[in-house]
Amino acid sequence: METDKSNNLYKPIIDFLRAFAVLAVLINHLNKDYLPSGFLGVDIFFVISGYVITQSLYTRYSQSPKTLIREFYKRRIKRIIPGLLIFIIFTSIFTYLFLKSTGEISFSGIFSSLGLSNLYFLKISDSGYFGSQLEFNPFTNTWSLGVEEQFYLIYPIIFLFIRNKNLKKIFFFLIGFYTISIFLFLTSQPNSSYFLPTHRAWEFFSGCIVFFLAMKCTNYYSKDPQKKSWQINFVSFTCILLIGLSLIKFSEFNYLSNLIIVFLTTLIIFNYHNFSPPVLLSNKFFIYIGKRSYSIYLWHWPIIVLIKSTIGLTYKTTLITLILTFLVSEVSYTFVEKPFRENKSFYGSINFKILSILPLITGALIAFYQTFLPNSLFIGSSVRANNFINNDRVRKKGSKILFVGNSHALHLIGLAEELKYKHNFNPLIYSYSSKVFPLKDFEPRKFIDYFNVEKISSISQNNNYYKLINKMGGGDFLVISERNSLNLKSPFLEKELKQVLSKGIKIIVFLPTVEFDKFYKGEDLLNPELCTKDWFRKKIDKKRCDGEYSDLIKRKDSINFTKMNDVKTYINKFVEEGFKIKTLNPNDILCSKELIYCSTRDVNNAQIFRDDDHLTIYGSKKLTNLLLNMVMDNSW
Numbered sequence: 095m096e097t098d099k100s101n102n103l104y105k106p107i108i109d110f111l112r113a114f115a116v117l118a119v120l121i122n123h124l125n126k127d128y129l130p131s132g133f134l135g136v137d138i139f140f141v142i143s144g145y146v147i148t149q150s151l152y153t154r155y156s157q158s159p160k161t162l163i164r165e166f167y168k169r170r171i172k173r174i175i176p177g178l179l180i181f182i183i184f185t186s187i188f189t190y191l192f193l194k195s196t197g198e199i200s201f202s203g204i205f206s207s208l209g210l211s212n213l214y215f216l217k218i219s220d221s222g223y224f225g226s227q228l229e230f231n232p233f234t235n236t237w238s239l240g241v242e243e244q245f246y247l248i249y250p251i252i253f254l255f256i257r258n259k260n261l262k263k264i265f266f267f268l269i270g271f272y273t274i275s276i277f278l279f280l281t282s283q284p285n286s287s288y289f290l291p292t293h294r295a296w297e298f299f300s301g302c303i304v305f306f307l308a309m310k311c312t313n314y315y316s317k318d319p320q321k322k323s324w325q326i327n328f329v330s331f332t333c334i335l336l337i338g339l340s341l342i343k344f345s346e347f348n349y350l351s352n353l354i355i356v357f358l359t360t361l362i363i364f365n366y367h368n369f370s371p372p373v374l375l376s377n378k379f380f381i382y383i384g385k386r387s388y389s390i391y392l393w394h395w396p397i398i399v400l401i402k403s404t405i406g407l408t409y410k411t412t413l414i415t416l417i418l419t420f421l422v423s424e425v426s427y428t429f430v431e432k433p434f435r436e437n438k439s440f441y442g443s444i445n446f447k448i449l450s451i452l453p454l455i456t457g458a459l460i461a462f463y464q465t466f467l468p469n470s471l472f473i474g475s476s477v478r479a480n481n482f483i484n485n486d487r488v489r490k491k492g493s494k495i496l497f498v499g500n501s502h503a504l505h506l507i508g509l510a511e512e513l514k515y516k517h518n519f520n521p522l523i524y525s526y527s528s529k530v531f532p533l534k535d536f537e538p539r540k541f542i543d544y545f546n547v548e549k550i551s552s553i554s555q556n557n558n559y560y561k562l563i564n565k566m567g568g569g570d571f572l573v574i575s576e577r578n579s580l581n582l583k584s585p586f587l588e589k590e591l592k593q594v595l596s597k598g599i600k601i602i603v604f605l606p607t608v609e610f611d612k613f614y615k616g617e618d619l620l621n622p623e624l625c626t627k628d629w630f631r632k633k634i635d636k637k638r639c640d641g642e643y644s645d646l647i648k649r650k651d652s653i654n655f656t657k658m659n660d661v662k663t664y665i666n667k668f669v670e671e672g673f674k675i676k677t678l679n680p681n682d683i684l685c686s687k688e689l690i691y692c693s694t695r696d697v698n699n700a701q702i703f704r705d706d707d708h709l710t711i712y713g714s715k716k717l718t719n720l721l722l723n724m725v726m727d728n729s730w
Contacts (some may be wrong), residue, residue: 095693103149106376107366109384111359114334115139116387120419122413123637131341134355136238137297138337139391141359143242143505144249144301146413151253152305155398158259160256166250170243171450176434177389177426179456182207185232185396187391191470192404192630193230202233205240208477212240216289223258229705232396232405237289244291245298261310265303280349287349291458297356304360308367326365327372333358353565389423389431397422404630473629493569495725496562497523499576501708502607508711519725524559568598571725575604577707579661586603591668591675600730602721603665605658608681608692674730683720684713 115135122132150169151572152472154162175234186203193199198218205214214536215237219228227233252271256264275296279287280360287293337358340351370376385389397418407415447613495513497503504525510521561689571595574580581587668675684702685692694703702713 095684097098101249105154106368106381107362107371108146109370109387110375110380111122111138111142111362111384112387113380113383114337115142116223116390117383118449121389121583122341123395123398124415131343131351134341134351137352137355138298138359139238139387139701140242140294141301141304141356141363143245144298145251145305146301147246148253148302148305151250151257151307155257156476162254167246170246172241172434173388173431174243174439175449175453177318177431178236179207179452180426180430181392181396182233182456182460186463187471188396188400189232189472190463190469192400193472197464197468199231199233200460202231202236203460206233206236207453207457207460209240209243209453212237212244212289212291216285219285230399232399234399235237235391235395238391241289241291241658242292245295245519249298261306264306268299268303268306272296275299279352285503297352299362300356300360304364308364311364323369323418330371330375331364333362343412384421386427389426390419393422393426394419394729406631431454493519494566495519495521495571495573496566497521497575499524499574499604502577502604503573504577505704505708506573506714506717508709509717509721510714511711512715513722517718517722520563522562523560529696530614543659562596563594566597566599571597571600571602573602573604573721577606579606580602582660582664592673595668595673602676602724603661605677605679605681607707607709608685610694610703611690637696648677678721678722680717683716684709 115138117131118132118135118138120132122135147166151162154165157165170585184204188198189199202211202214205211211233215228215234215517223446238313252267256267259267272295275292275294278290279293279296282290282293337355342355342357343351360546394415397415398407399413401411401418405411497506497510507523511520513519549632566572591601643713658679665677681692694701696702696716701710702716704710704713
């Protein structure tokens with residue numbers, strides 16, 4: 095990401111694309127309804143990075159291998175590390191001041207300082223980047239920096255290997271690496287494809303390839319430049335329009351959208367490799383935003399998270415969020431990022447070796463605070479709800495209750511704790527990615543064992559599940575809890591259920607829970623903590639927080655009664671055949687008896703939902719008696 099005018103490397107189109115990308119990400123993070131696929135701006139950044147670092151290495155082609163590698167890492171460290179460390183330090187401080195439940199956030203900060211946050215998020219997130227678990231983590235956006243930094247570790251070595259070869263062989267090797275990476279991207283489960291550098295490398299290689307392709311096609315630009323300029327502008331504006339439509343069209347991570355965005359971005363870069371873009375694409379606004387895109391990308395997300403967690407993200411506070419984002423980004427760019435990159439003032443005297451170890455020191459300081467001084471900086475009074483906790487205290491006696499499902503199984507951890515510590519049961523939670531039971535319908539994924547009854551090392555999620563089932567028998571229970579309960583269209587469902595039931599294991603299927611609208615007239619409903627008073631939140635919005643009869647927290651038109659009835663009908667067929675299987679309706683407890691009104695808070699004004707469809711620990715504990723009564727029911 096360098097802009098070196100002195101060496102004629104600077105290309106205004108790169109800053110335009112950076113500006114376009116970071117603004118798309120910013121709009122998407124402010125409100126997904128405004129630009130559903132704005133997160134694809136990160137893919138544009140990856141293509142740009144591949145192009146720019148290839149250009150940077152190519153212009154230093156004559157340097158010795160040792161010098162080339164050393165100088166490359168110097169430039170990368172000066173470009174990335176200073177701004178990142180300042181961001182991590184201040185984000186950590188403000189997080190500790192305003193949020194009390196910060197253990198997972200602290201670990202995120204540590205891994206971010208080491209350039210490994212993408213791998214950490216892959217490990218902890220049950221539903222990937224779009225899961226609610228990362229919604230309030232101020233370091234979530236650093237996953238892409240982790241991917242970039244990991245690519246930078248290997249690409250200079252690849253460049254050294256190919257730099258003395260002819261263009262034909264260079265294309266052969268780069269396309270080979272590209273093919274391997276895109277194969278991994280298209281054939282792996284979504285979390286891996288999103289977070290792993292091996293699965294994202296094809297986007298960087300796209301930028302690398304387009305640089306060499308543009309070098310090879312010099313004649314393309316030289317013939318009839320006036321006519322060629324018109325053609326290039328027409329094609330490029332068409333690409334930009336198509337990118338814009340793609341950002342609106344796709345609402346979630348999917349492979350096709352990435353392919354489209356990457357292809358169109360490479361085409362734009364290719365067109366303007368030797369051509370100056372028109373004024374519309376190189377005006378002062380885009381150049382200004384493009385140069386500050388790194389700082390804007392870093393700072394916008396923690397500002398959004400802190401605004402959400404304190405005063406709430408509304409139409410009014412969105413303006414405050416934007417002002418803070420651009421103000422802090424300007425300060426970071428002017429006094430940190432730019433001076434370090436240009437070796438100005440005392441910054442130039444700082445040895446890059448010292449600079450390279452500062453991330454370790456930053457991570458150590460965060461770890462020290464979280465270990466010895468947790469919550470000592472907290473200046474608020476409320477405690478943010480969080481139902482993702484680790485627990486390894488498990489007794490191996492009592493009936494086993496295996497909770498199986500995605501994040502809707504994981505959000506029952508409070509219920510599981512009640513069963514374990516107060517009722518002598520042995521609960522396990524087996525969580526997997528956003529799919530629907532039975533497990534034969536989806537790809538393997540790393541096993542998440544929040545109760546750690548025993549380590550299971552199989553790489554196949556299905557095998558892990560069956561190992562757990564094989565350790566169960568008569569008197570034990572399988573509880574299936576997912577957003578849509580069961581995949582009734584699966585050809586494996588009946589066989590899967592009967593296989594479990596044949597072991598004497600009783601099955602309880604949670605019916606779909608209520609889902610709240612995430613936004614209502616611009617109001618952020620994702621964080622019900624906004625109904626809790628604090629010194630920075632002295633006024634509570636009565637429309638939002640008056641209880642179960644508030645219009646803002648009235649249930650969505652679906653509790654999905656159709657789906658609920660379909661599941662009941664399906665399960666009743668098993669009951670009629672004498673199998674021990676029942677359905678449980680959590681909405682009997684979570685909503686009014688008539689199922690007309692549901693609230694994110696209970697009659698005591700305590701939070702029971704932590705977002706639009708997941709329970710807090712307190713909320714899941716409210717379901718304990720409902721499940722216990724069913725487990726102890728003599729009608730089994």
